[in-house]
Amino acid sequence: MSAVDTATMTSPRTRRRVLLRKRFLRRPMAVAGLVVVVAFVVVAIFAPWLAPYRAGATDFNALLAQPSSKHLLGTDSLGRDELSRLIWGARASMQAGFFATVLAILVATPIGMIAGYYRGWVDSVIARLTDVLLAFPFLILAVGLAAIFGASLLNATLALGVGAAPGLIRVARGETLALREEDYVPAAIANGATDRTIIFRHILPNMTSTLLVQATVTIPAAIVGEAVLSFLGLGVQAPTPSWGTMLQDAQSYLTQAPRLAVFPGLAIVLAALAFNVLGDGLRDIFDPRTTR
Amino acid sequence: MLEVRDLSVRFDTDDGPVHAVDRMSFELAPGEVLGIVGESGCGKSVTCMALVRLLPETASVSGRAIFEGVDLLSLSSRRLRAVRGRSIAYVFQEPMTSLNPVFTVGRQIGEVLERHLGMSARAARARTLELLELVRIPAPERRLDEYPHQLSGGMRQRVMIAMALACDPKVLIADEPTTALDVTIQAGILDLMRDIRERLGTAIILITHNLGVVADIADRVVVMYAGRKAEEAAVDDLFTFPQHPYTVGLLGAIPRPYEGEGTRERLQEIPGRVPSLRELPQACAFAERCPRADARSRSEVPQLREVRPRHLVACFHPGPN
């Protein structure tokens, strides 16, 4: 075999990755989404170095100040710099978004796969339990957790993760149900594969694209959810900055300083939009029916 | 009655154009049954869907399809809709999915009557009953208010045929009407079609890949290959004196039961594969698989010639073998 032959002999997996990357790059919206997402993540991680002021730094000489060279976005009712708090707030939102989603996926995927693979009474039981979970919207869960354990970002994240789980269980179950009908499953069984092998080596890898898409659209919901919970006092507690608590503060000063309500909200919208656009793009490139 | 001239269909895909049909021409006389035969992907369905403009927007159709003096391909949408279902009716291949699952059978047939013939709901219902009886569906009064999922595949196909015949069309285009059905049911549907042709005088275009079906009820046959017409003849002529090597190959590939005399025949395959439709080869499309191919076949497109009375072939080396 000549060198030319080996150069063109790439594995199917590599070819697929190259194809997916090409399809992704043909979608400017999705690329933009990715860029913004990365930007937010970077801001969240490097907040201490990026924020001009510390999170709790107050300046009683500049209460509710208009934007100036000293405070690019103005200050709030306690003289804290808006821009800095926005940057610090990204941490709470990104944390909640990612960890809630990771929790939901880690919990939901095995449960959904077991329900979809074994079906029968296992499926029925899991379906009922999922319904029970659904009967408690994440807000009510947060209420419950706050009542028992007190309010905190951790509890909010837990509530968000548990709230997102039922939907993911359904998705995992649906995918498993479909994938287990593929021809390679009975072929693997005929070769003596155990249930575990089939689930982990055959079904799970084929679900990763769907799970990735689902994760990308669960994160923005979790980010918005965290903002809601913090706004209501069920999540991050003041004085820790979170976009939600900032909006709660802003509520009392709508007439005097409406801009305090605008910026945190815009941050939430931008972050959520970026993830949603990215998720849509990912869904498109993984769908064999789309042509570009 | 129906004259198709130089019909060509090109699909614009992201990977380039696909020439599904290349200059097809044929005629249909009143009351005639024309069979269009060919393997999957040869363009037979696309040809007929192009006639009534049921193809997706990515398709570019050129040529003419003159029906009762009017070119269907350049008709306005409104006037085309008046022709569809009324003068030219279509029966599709998949009875499972071709009926709307959320409307009753009676409603779906009645719709056509109300739309084209202006019937009232009550009159439509009565006529629907007649139609269901015409297609020999058992217990038609019950079926009127049943939903498609409550019917078997064969019955659904009969419903499709009843729906197509509702306005007594001049032409019935049946696209592989029996392919999705069991063999025993197939015979029933074919009997029905024969009956319809005799009783109502409807002209039928029957698309199929099954030569047996064609032998059963067609008057004339068109053999298509790779989007082009390969041969056209009366049905008896085609089976007795096939001219195009592809037709010969198809006939040779029909399994014949061994009757215990002499040696068993092997099924003759046609070697090779259908060419890609992405370019229009300036050669005979069948050349690569043809035992008779020569330099001329590979460099020129064979034109249709009449080699026997009313028997056309597009081949440089026609003949039975």
Next chain:
Amino acid sequence: MGGFLLRKVGAALIVLLIASMLVFAGVRAIPGDPAIALGAENRDPAVLAAIRHKYLLDRPLPVQYAHWIGLALRGDLGVDQRQLSVAHTIVSRLPITLEIALLSLLVSIVVGIPAGVIAAVRRGKPEDYAATGVALIGLSVPHFWLGLLFIIWFAVDLHWLPASGYVTMHHPLANLEHMVMPAIVLGTGFAAVLMRQMRSSMLTSLGADYVRTARAKGLSEWSVVGRHALRNSLITVTTLVGLQLGALISGVVVTETIFGIAGFGRLTIDAVNQRDYALIQGVVLVTAAGYVVVNLLVDVVYSLLNPRIRAS
């Protein structure tokens, strides 16, 4: 259809049962003496004794649970911090929240479904991009922020609408004035979800064989899209409505908080902030029960609409 419904009702009952057990366990899990929690931190020994007696706190848990459920089923959800009947409070606040919820649902349907249909029919054209883009933004906007913005624009700046408060239905015009912003704010999120689902569902329907048949029959595009395709898509989307109710419940809480409406949602938050455990317990139980019941209703409606289930 009877079998289908029976199974759904059975499942709903099981879910209700387990949910109620969770609520029960939740309250008992609060650190400290349950009697104090249920009595809203009233430490008067006589009151505590009365509570212990009423809820059988010294008996084994299953007995407590059965007793508690029995009381609840008879409408006795205990008393809150101010010695008011929890059940009564809930019942008086529920209609307000229901009104907001229904109005917002109306907004969502009126905006979301046509938008989805248009986007599907005009796929790839400017109308589609516009509608899809707006829907994406609608999905990403936290509705409480939208509420704050609305208040700033329409109430503070323009003085068109009242910023907060609630007026009963006895004054329909004033009532509506107060409901407009909350309903729109709450409705946008679901409108976006609905629009995307309708678009996706319509694209599937429009690509189906039966639509090709409808066109081959010579029906007008109106008929094809509006009757044949739409009916199928609406049925598919029905199940989505039930699922969205959870989001609606959460949304109502925040909306009432922002617009200063004393409804059931607001009650939930107030209960938490005041550590009124009896109230929390009642509210959570009613929420879960309501959710299960509404989903059951949605299942019923779906089975009526879908001939495959109705006619079997």
